[in-house]
Amino acid sequence: MIEYESVTKIYGAGSKAVTATNNVTFTIEDGESAVFLGPSGCGKTTMLRMTNRLESITRGTIKVNGEDIMSMNPQQLRLGMGYVIQQIGLFPNKTIAENIAVVPRMLRWDKARIKARIDEMLNLVNLDPGIYRDRYPVELSGGQQQRVGVARGLAANPSILLMDEPFGAIDPINRDQIQDEFLRLQGKLKKTIAFVSHDIHEAIKMADKIAIFKDGLLVQYDTPEAILMRPANKFVSDFVGADRALKVLGLLRIRDAMNPAPKNLLQANEEAPQALRMMEERRLPFAFVIRNSKPIGYITPKNLKYEQGRVGELAEKFPETLGTREPVRDALAAMLMHDLSALPVIDDNGDLAGAISYRNIQKSILELYTEDQDD
Incomplete structure (x- = not known):
């Protein structure tokens, strides 16, 4: 002290x-x-x-x-x-x-x-x-x-x-x-x-x-x-600065805004037809593909249609990975740059820690401002 x-x-x-x-x-x-x-x-x-x-x-x-x-x-x-x-x-x-x-x-x-x-x-x-x-x-x-x-x-x-x-x-x-x-x-x-x-x-x-x-x-x-x-x-x-509201994006950490338990997950060894059926039943526009707890890419129903292989072989690689300590600003920039609505978040071991999306970011900012008004 x-x-x-x-x-x-x-x-x-x-x-x-x-x-x-x-x-x-x-x-x-x-x-x-x-x-x-x-x-x-x-x-x-x-x-x-x-x-x-x-x-x-x-x-x-x-x-x-x-x-x-x-x-x-x-x-x-x-x-x-x-x-x-x-x-x-x-x-x-x-x-x-x-x-x-x-x-x-x-x-x-x-x-x-x-x-x-x-x-x-x-x-x-x-x-x-x-x-x-x-x-x-x-x-x-x-x-x-x-x-x-x-x-x-x-x-x-x-x-x-x-x-x-x-x-x-x-x-x-x-x-x-x-x-x-x-x-x-x-x-x-x-x-x-x-x-x-x-x-x-x-x-x-x-x-x-x-x-x-x-x-x-x-x-x-x-x-x-x-x-x-x-x-x-x-x-x-x-x-x-006059843009201090935007600076909040640099203040919030991904760990504060992410969903720690995303449901749109597929294991890399799953077969494409079964994975497609699951995604259509749940109306998932995309899913994260996981191998040994580590995210390796993402997949859409379009990628799976007419395919018979394993999901891990068909997944598109993530353009970048995000850690829990990084600012929300970096997550938003990555999603805008690569035209993705969500990205996986990894821990220090590279294992999946959660997911971050536009909706997560919006919700966290609104909660922060609501807490401020309550004070």
Whole structure:
């Protein structure tokens, strides 16, 4: 847990004094991700840097897990927190393994423990240790380097992770992939995260709570849903954008909108005539074809007519697959792009987790707005 109590930071003195943050109070609960958001110069990065005492506090208190950070040794405080920055900051003269091992070595872990942790971290961020362990940063792409930066930040297993625009320097395709990867990690690790961003779409995607700053003041601290649907004032409304209703599509996760028990399923080994009869009796316009619990394609009555083979041999492949953590926006885009009214959803093992359709999406959005009006 991180508690900010009336935190003020002033640079300079007298007529030249500049207030970077002004009487800011809020709490990041254990296991929550809080994104600090706002225009340049609003104080968000200063708040982050005061959290590990890279910047001093003028007035107020910051507590980490109930302890005032000013009573703690600064080096020990920083060693107990992961820190991931936009420029990545890998040491170019050290191998990937040596970069990840920096904090564990400072904490005097033994060599066997460090070696095991390096491989564990590389596997966690989907980089094969056998391939990447002994490479140097210059041999990696920007996206791969950022994955190593995340691995280094998590290497000593800190309960708190500070992230300063960690994905800002990466191209949009890699950024989206790494964000998804990080959400997967956070789903497992449940770290307490303070995350600076300038991108409202990233904040909506990554945050449990969003802190919006303006001129050093905390304007609103709330869930992404509340900020999109109940902005505190005109500044927040303008900042999140006039299309904030559409941004709800990026907020909702497929797991929140999908049907977990679709009935239009066919096993791959079923014979075409029997499958056609079943689809006609149930008036199914299409069905998902499953083999060993994994969706392999879809079939329509037209595909089955006059056929005698097995359904799995006749199915058309899905143009793409969707995971439960992906935003509903991605599902809608995929359905529009490929002219499909529904798509299967898979879990982390590739097994069928459910199905997402236009009707599911519409129902979920209506429910969200109804809940908002009830509040």
